Amino acid sequence: MVEELEPPAGAAADWTISQAWGRYSAAEHAMWDTLFARQSAMLPDRVVPEFMAGLDILRINRPGIPNFEELSDRLMRATGWQVVAVPGLVPDRVFFEHLANRRFVAGRFIRTPDQIDYLQEPDIFHDVFGHVPLLANPVFADYMQAYGQGGLRAADLGAIERLARLYWYTVEFGLIRRPEGLRLYGAGIVSSYGESVFALDDPSPHRLGFDLRRLMRTRYRIDDYQQSYFVIDSFEDLLRQTVETDFAPLYAQLAGQPDFATDAIADTDIIYTQGTQAYARARAPE
Ligand code: HBI
Numbered sequence: 328m329v330e331e332l333e334p335p336a337g338a339a340a341d342w343t344i345s346q347a348w349g350r351y352s353a354a355e356h357a358m359w360d361t362l363f364a365r366q367s368a369m370l371p372d373r374v375v376p377e378f379m380a381g382l383d384i385l386r387i388n389r390p391g392i393p394n395f396e397e398l399s400d401r402l403m404r405a406t407g408w409q410v411v412a413v414p415g416l417v418p419d420r421v422f423f424e425h426l427a428n429r430r431f432v433a434g435r436f437i438r439t440p441d442q443i444d445y446l447q448e449p450d451i452f453h454d455v456f457g458h459v460p461l462l463a464n465p466v467f468a469d470y471m472q473a474y475g476q477g478g479l480r481a482a483d484l485g486a487i488e489r490l491a492r493l494y495w496y497t498v499e500f501g502l503i504r505r506p507e508g509l510r511l512y513g514a515g516i517v518s519s520y521g522e523s524v525f526a527l528d529d530p531s532p533h534r535l536g537f538d539l540r541r542l543m544r545t546r547y548r549i550d551d552y553q554q555s556y557f558v559i560d561s562f563e564d565l566l567r568q569t570v571e572t573d574f575a576p577l578y579a580q581l582a583g584q585p586d587f588a589t590d591a592i593a594d595t596d597i598i599y600t601q602g603t604q605a606y607a608r609a610r611a612p613e
């Protein structure tokens with residue numbers, strides 16, 4: 328959660344800044360190309376086909392860091408979304424307000440070679456390669472706007488943490504069931520080489536059926552691979568549950584119920600794989 332209330336110097340009241348695309352160095356464009364080549368080579372039979380289609384429709388598969396003006400032109404024609412640059416994480420309400428108005432906020436900085444496999448804050452590769460291609464899919468584009476609208480309501484009800492969990496286990500780290508098997512769609516996974524392998528192939532994590540109420544009670548880890556991934560049946564189903572659920576009474580119900588730990592299995596869970604949690608044990612002790 329980001330709580331500062333004032334935008335930093337140089338940012339507009341809605342925290343947007345210019346991408347200043349002309350200022351990227353050759354090394355920064357090369358960093359993007361390295362990351363793009365690695366992910367686009369390993370994703371095709373792991374990620375939902377709609378993701379690869381989005382890379383194509385939005386011409387993100389051209390060399391170099393995408394120019395947000397050109398990207399937004401194509402995205403606007405596809406689903407009415409645009410991409411705007413921000414200095415970094417923005418306060419929750421600002422974030423939700425942008426999503427509710429079909430504006431995806433993206434960092435404009437790119438990681439350095441020593442950060443190729445992990446960085447704390449989302450950079451332009453995480454935000455644009457990870458999040459933007461699916462915004463060209465009409466159903467997912469509707470879901471992201473509904474999420475933003477839900478977030479503004481949650482902010483009024485003091486329930487942002489519930490929405491943050493929904494975002495985390497779908498938009499960031501979601502899996503989806505397809506006839507040919509489980510597939511990736513979460514941006515945090517598809518922008519990471521290691522986690523794109525781990526989330527589908529590793530015996531360590533649980534893979535559990537998406538259940539909105541249970542998921543809103545489930546904690547998440549921000550500094551490591553997930554110990555549980557949640558599997559949706561379709562983007563249509565995810566959108567329907569988000570639009571149809573009256574969240575106010577749901578938050579009241581959840582208030583009295585304990586959280587689930589990141590590695591818990593609930594007796595109501597649909598279990599695709601019960602993980603060994605070996606990776607978690609292998610990690611350095613907390
Ligand atoms: N700001 N730039 C940016 N990107 C995010 O993904 C983001 C954010 N602010 C808040 C936030 N995400 C989450 O805490 C929300 O899901 C609540």
Ligand code: FE
Binds near residue numbers: 449
């Ligand atoms: Fe993200």
